Amino acid sequence: MVDDLQGRFPQPVEEKKLSEVGRTPAVRRPAIGRIDREIFALAVPALGALVAEPLFVLVDSVVVGRLGTAQLGGLSLASNLLVTVVGLCVFLAYATTAAVSRLVGAGREREALQSGVDGMWLALGVGVVLGVLVWAAAPWAVSAMGGTGELAEHAVTYIRYSAIGLPGMEVVLAATGVLRGLRDTRTPLVVASTGAVVNAVVNITLVWGVGMGIAGSGLGTALTQLAMGATLAAVVVRGARRRGASLRPAAGSVWANARAGLPLLVRTLSLRLAILLTVAVATRLGDVTLAGYQVVGSLWGLAAFALDALAIAAQALVGQGLGAGDLPRVRAVLRRCLRWGVAAGAAIGVVLAAAGWWIAPLFTSDDGVRAAATAGLVVVGLLMPMAGWVFVLDGVLIGAGDGRYLAAVGMLTLVVYVPAALAVGAWAPAGAAGLAWLWAAFAGVFMAARALTTGLRARGTRWMVTGT
Structure with a gap:
């Protein structure tokens, strides 16, 4: 029975952190090809869903x-x-x-x-x-x-x-x-x-x-x-x-599930607030900017689904690896998911940046909105590899049960983003330039803050708590 699922899982006496097992005799390195097959066996159906x-x-x-x-x-x-x-x-x-x-x-x-x-x-x-x-x-x-x-x-x-x-x-x-x-x-x-x-x-x-x-x-x-x-x-x-x-x-277990979910609720709330703030700024910059934001935002959401599929695979594989106490496997999954996440982000980014001028007319016939959407897609395309990095690391830490950390840094990154978004609303021009600056703030400043906080956490070992 799970006694406590809040944020990070408790570590029973017999379990060890990475620092305690790092000097054990050489461990057999996980097969990269097998890990890749397991990642995609989970990610592809998850993407479809x-x-x-x-x-x-x-x-x-x-x-x-x-x-x-x-x-x-x-x-x-x-x-x-x-x-x-x-x-x-x-x-x-x-x-x-x-x-x-x-x-x-x-x-x-x-x-x-x-x-x-x-x-x-x-x-x-x-x-x-x-x-x-x-x-x-x-x-x-x-x-x-x-x-x-x-x-x-x-x-x-x-x-x-x-x-x-x-x-x-x-x-x-x-x-x-x-x-x-x-x-x-x-x-x-x-x-x-x-x-x-x-x-x-x-x-x-x-x-x-x-x-x-x-x-x-x-x-x-x-x-x-x-x-x-x-x-x-x-x-x-x-x-x-x-x-x-x-x-x-079981009342105790239901309550434990609720406590485990509370930090993730806070983390999700920080993301939603950032998106709502972005929409508010786009509205302030005028109808053309708002319409262009809708086009870019729709394509950003579609790209996020593809990258989230890798994050879902990371959640399951990291959770099982930590439960089994197989830390070399957890590190291998982390490395491979990050590589695939960045690569997928780069591939999607190239398509969005290069094809923006042809994609935008599918949504609008207004030349101003088309120009704004195209500018926004160029910015998003350039920054999409970083988004792939962020989504995968988010999934890794969720799979590790590191919800408390994600909740804390979620609010921290929101605090970092607010001044950048407000600055765009105050000083950026309307139209294509304004939308480009707005996406530079969201996909650049906000996502960079998330990349830094999750990346620093993943480099350490505090999130790698083994057992149940």
Whole structure:
């Protein structure tokens, strides 16, 4: 049973840190080719699952867009609020992956599945509470975001119907974390892909066939999310039964999962606040800059999905390596994931920087927005290798259960970024130059601060605590 999952895992008496084993006889060096195969066996399906999720919003946009401008505007406002709520709960996946992978590495699969079951109970509770709060706060939240009139009515309708699916969405996060910890990224891929197809069919049926309008889109997505949560939970439950784990929630373990997730919640909050600040600055710089930011931000998000797939592989492999006490393997995984992360970032960056002038017209016909987006993509492209480094190190430290450190430096890097962002808002010109400076602040200053803090941590040994 996991006694304490807060931030870093406790070190039992018989376990040793790296400094205590560094002088042991020569250890067999892990095979690089095998490690690469393991990384990509996890990363490729994880990438598919990550890309499948945004299809929900895309399908909703296509279906609702045909209802009218007010409905589409309401969907845009509502979906941004909902994505923020769900995004803050990603700790349910990350904390569960770290706990399960570490226990599996230690050869304690029954306890790993027990921890996973407790994590899903926590997710269900969080989802129910959030569903109620989101439903009740929908009018206030829409008003706070500037929604008025018919647009606001549609946004509130979509949020309230979508809130029904929040328990399912949170269970999806936790169950996906369990399966990643078990090094199974294929099952989440199948469920996410199937869910995207089902969501399209159900939404079209409810919106157009039944005539529910935007309410049908929200309800269709909610029902799909509930079904996905139930499907993934059933997979975990079957595994738990096979290994003799209890399906009843253990209060102590559920609370331990909550404490483990709290630092990761703070870390995610720091990222969300940085993004919101960036959007606010882009808004201040004018419509052209804001529209250009939307183009670059969409492509940045797509690139982040690809790099996050490597981070997910790093989470699982590092957690299992530390659980097994295999420190040479952990270092080897770290090195290989970093090399692949930087290489993938460089490759993506070349494409974005070189093809920006041809990519931007796919989003807009406005010459000013096109020029701004192209300038922003050049800056992003040049800095994308550093983003690959950051995303991988983030995954490594999450897999090691180093949540407290990530929470602390997350807020520190936010403090570093705020003056840079405000300076851009105060002194940068509107248009292409302003957007270039804004992305230089975000992808440069903010990401450099993250690269420095995570890189210094990874060079040391304090995060490499072995055992469960």
